[in-house]
Amino acid sequence: MQRVDSLQLHELRRRVLRGDDPEKSVVDPRDDDDTSLHFGGFVDDRLVVSASFFPSVAPVNDTLLTYQLRYMATDFDVQGNGYGAEVLRYAENKLRALGVEQVWANGRDSALGFYARTGWSILEGSQHLSPETHLPHTVIFKVL
Numbered sequence: 566m567q568r569v570d571s572l573q574l575h576e577l578r579r580r581v582l583r584g585d586d587p588e589k590s591v592v593d594p595r596d597d598d599d600t601s602l603h604f605g606g607f608v609d610d611r612l613v614v615s616a617s618f619f620p621s622v623a624p625v626n627d628t629l630l631t632y633q634l635r636y637m638a639t640d641f642d643v644q645g646n647g648y649g650a651e652v653l654r655y656a657e658n659k660l661r662a663l664g665v666e667q668v669w670a671n672g673r674d675s676a677l678g679f680y681a682r683t684g685w686s687i688l689e690g691s692q693h694l695s696p697e698t699h700l701p702h703t704v705i706f707k708v709l
Contacts, residue, residue: 566655569605571596574615574636577605581638583698590697593635595619602632604656606648613640614648616656623669625688625706632660634670650683661709669706671695680705 571593578591595601596617606614621633634656639649660668672680673695677687684707691704 566604566606566652568659569603569612569615571601571603571617573605573612574603574617574638577612577615577638577640578636581640582636591636593617593619602656602659604652604659606652606655608643611640613643614638614652616652618656618660618668621669623667623706624691624704625669626667626708629666629708630664631667631669632665634668637670637676649679653683657707657709665709667706667708669704671702672705673698674701674703677703677705683707 575591579585579587579589583589583591598619600620602618604616605612615636615638616634617636618632618634621631623629623631637649657668672685685705686707688704688706693702694700695702
């Protein structure tokens with residue numbers, strides 16, 4: 566696992582999170598901010614997992630120094646092999662070292678089991694449809 570430039574993540578973001586649709590955006594306006602952090606994991610030279618974190622006020626514990634996770638993606642052929650958990654562990658350690666106290670995300674409902682296994686909690690009553698994907702999401706968070 567390592568820090569990467571956001572541009573390295575666009576192809577994986579598009580393929581995994583946007584159905585490989587070239588019309589759908591995979592760029593966050595905060596991607597190039599100095600405070601944004603992007604992490605990737607590689608098998609040989611191939612990017613297989615990504616996670617981006619942006620400073621944010623969370624919908625829970627809003628007094629804690631918090632970053633939002635967006636664009637968490639694991640390539641289809643390596644899902645279930647621990648790469649997602651590993652990139653989260655790596656990123657959380659880096660964020661903790663920077664004084665970040667909490668992370669949060671709009672987690673896809675289909676991935677809530679994964680997030681629960683890695684120590685994230687659900688914000689009850691926060692279920693919603695993503696305006697970008699129209700898929701069910703729930704607000705999740707983790708105090709570091």
